[in-house]
Amino acid sequence: MLTLRSIGPDDYSVHEDGHLIGRIRRDDRLWLWTVVVTLPGPPAGDAATQGRVGELQSQARA
Incomplete structure (x- = not known):
């Protein structure tokens, strides 16, 4: 609300x-009107580190 x-x-x-x-x-x-948009996911990093996070999460689930 x-x-x-x-x-x-x-x-x-x-x-x-x-x-x-x-x-x-x-x-x-x-x-x-000013609005702040918040996107889900890592707050910072580059494509390489964000991809690595997904890789590490997959390995942790295995």
Whole structure:
């Protein structure tokens, strides 16, 4: 569920299930909305290390 929390006049933080995901605020004539998108999986690394993680997980299951 999305919820808004007031952080100032015409300024709100946007939360999904209690986690901060963005902000909505009024700037003169417009409402601006910023959203943070979180993708599942490793938070950092390159393709080689991410591929190696999958390989190691497969070996651990065997």
